[in-house]
Amino acid sequence: MKTKDYFFDLFKTTKARELAKEVDEYLYNKSAYREEVEDYHDRYKQGERTDCIGYISKKGSFKFLSLTAARNVCLVLHLGKKLHTQNAIAMQHEIDVILQRSYRDTDGTKLTPGEAYIRLEWVDNLEEIIPFIDKAYELRLLK
Numbered sequence: 001m002k003t004k005d006y007f008f009d010l011f012k013t014t015k016a017r018e019l020a021k022e023v024d025e026y027l028y029n030k031s032a033y034r035e036e037v038e039d040y041h042d043r044y045k046q047g048e049r050t051d052c053i054g055y056i057s058k059k060g061s062f063k064f065l066s067l068t069a070a071r072n073v074c075l076v077l078h079l080g081k082k083l084h085t086q087n088a089i090a091m092q093h094e095i096d097v098i099l100q101r102s103y104r105d106t107d108g109t110k111l112t113p114g115e116a117y118i119r120l121e122w123v124d125n126l127e128e129i130i131p132f133i134d135k136a137y138e139l140r141l142l143k
Contacts, residue, residue, distance in 0.1 A: 002049040010073045016120035020067050023075065023133070026126060027055055027065070033137055040066075052076075057141060064140035065133060071107050074117050075129075077136035081114035084139050091116040091132060098128060 004024060011017045027037045040054030040063045041047055052068035066076040079088045092111075096102045099122040104111065106119060116132065123129055 004053055007049070007053050007067050007069065010069050011120055012073065013121045016073075016123075019120040019123055019126060020075070022126045023065075023067065023120075023129075024053070026130065026133070031134070031137075033057065057137065060141050062140055064136045071109065071117060074103075074119050077116040077118070077132055079114050079116065079136055079139045080142075081112070083114075083142060085113040087139060088114050088116045091135065095129075095132060099123065 008017050008020045008024075011020050028034055031037070036058045037055055038058055039047075040056040041049050043056060051070050052066040054063040055065045056063050062080065063078045065078065068074060068076055070076075077088075077091065079091070092103060095116060095118055096104075099118070101119070101122050103117045103119060107117070111117070116136075118129055118132070
């Protein structure tokens with residue numbers, strides 16, 4: 001059974017591992033929507049984690065964030081392919097500008113439409129990425 005700590009420990013630096021834990025803590029205990037957050041795998045995979053810790057809203061049926069082993073270990077913001085591909089492209093650009101690095105330069109695979117990616121080892125503090133996390137949550141609830 002893959003625990004949360006298993007996934008936290010996959011991040012490449014101590015700072016990134018701590019940030020992954022802070023993201024989890026923020027979602028479940030500090031965000032404005034903390035009462036609505038649940039583990040995607042509890043609902044859809046009988047509690048068995050696949051390649052990530054997936055976060056979902058109790059109000060919706062889609063993940064809005066993952067801490068994943070995929071893509072060389074990163075945070076994925078799931079905005080939704082059908083409705084938010086352009087929002088994801090704009091968000092990725094904004095993230096890259098804030099972090100002063102291009103995610104695309106680190107991932108040789110095709111990016112998934114409707115997703116934005118964050119390398120936690122590039123983030124100085126959680127406050128830099130909270131607006132993106134909150135926006136992903138909001139967009140995922142739109143029909």
